[in-house]
Amino acid sequence: MKHIKKFETFDFTQTLPVTTKNFLTNFYSCDDCDEVWKEFNKVSNKCKFCQSEQIEDLSEDEFYEIQKTKIEDNQTSNIGSGRMEDSEELVDLVNMRSLSESNSYDYTILPQEALVELSDYVDYRNPENRIEVYPDPKVDGTFALRVFRKKDGVTFDLLWNRGAYDGVEFDSWPPVSGDLKFFF
Numbered sequence: 001m002k003h004i005k006k007f008e009t010f011d012f013t014q015t016l017p018v019t020t021k022n023f024l025t026n027f028y029s030c031d032d033c034d035e036v037w038k039e040f041n042k043v044s045n046k047c048k049f050c051q052s053e054q055i056e057d058l059s060e061d062e063f064y065e066i067q068k069t070k071i072e073d074n075q076t077s078n079i080g081s082g083r084m085e086d087s088e089e090l091v092d093l094v095n096m097r098s099l100s101e102s103n104s105y106d107y108t109i110l111p112q113e114a115l116v117e118l119s120d121y122v123d124y125r126n127p128e129n130r131i132e133v134y135p136d137p138k139v140d141g142t143f144a145l146r147v148f149r150k151k152d153g154v155t156f157d158l159l160w161n162r163g164a165y166d167g168v169e170f171d172s173w174p175p176v177s178g179d180l181k182f183f184f
């Protein structure tokens, strides 16, 4: 499988469209109570759980790594203040995975303007080209696309969001997170 754009080399500073910036998520951890949390489009000055100001910014990778560990730990540890948060997140991920698995769509669910733009990338009406589409369950009107283009044997990912496509490469397919940010 060949990708037109590798995730590793994707230059977000150059290509991140202004329209998606307000969706950016901030990730934090607390030095005092050890909880992690995320804020959409918001900056935290204090711990969401204990109000401590000893908090640190996390990268998205760090956040999900810590969260994964915490969810695993929680199966045996006492109920902590963050457990509810974590289990909600876990349920979310499970829901999304099942959503993704059950809701495999083709290009026909795309809005008209997304179809028009899609024809710049691929002749979607040609059945030799394969287009899988997943709507973002959390962000209305946002769609993840994986396109196989027969004529040059290329597979690539697109993100339709607010009237434009971004060339991206999803870590997993179907995408399992509902956060728009995960697409990057």
Ligand SMILES: [Zn+2]
Residues within 6 Å of the ligand: 030, 031, 032, 033, 034, 035, 047, 048, 049, 050, 051, 052
């Ligand atoms: Zn705290």
